[in-house]
Amino acid sequence: MSVHDDRDLRDRFASLRRSDADRTPGFSPPRHAAGAAPRPWRRVALLAGTAAAVATVALLPWRRDVPPLEDAIAEAEALASWTAPTDAWLSIADLSIPDAIPTLELDSASVTSEAEDGETTGDSP
Secondary structure (H helix, E strand, C coil), rough: CCCCHHHHHHHHHHHHHHHHHHCCCCCCCCCCCCCCCHHHHHHHHHHHHHHCCCCCCHHHHHHCCCCCCHHHHHHHHHCCCCCCCCHHHHHHCCCCCCCCCCCHHHHHHHCCECCCCCEEEECCC
16 A cells, blocks of 8 residues: 555545534534524423422421420320331340350260270261
8 A cells, every 4th residue: 555545545535524513413403403492391390399399498497286295205105116017026035145155075975985996986886
């Protein structure tokens, strides 16, 4: 391939890029490209949403219904004394925790050893 062929190839690709750029739209949104005016309902919706949020935050302190302390204590006691209907199934009265931790020492297991003459000694028969 010669330098002339390479330059010709570059020129062909450049012309293809130019023709593609002429036929394709840019990256800006189509409504801005056409010169469309912004829609007024968006501003109205934004203002209405902002007004609703401000009104909600402003009116929250007046809506608080604080129950008397006695009612709150009675409700807490009722919740504290509640038991699940399946509590009887979780009975752990029969669970016994061992007083000693099991070990794997030689005196706690039956160990047999074979003597030199082939006889077995130990606790096993």
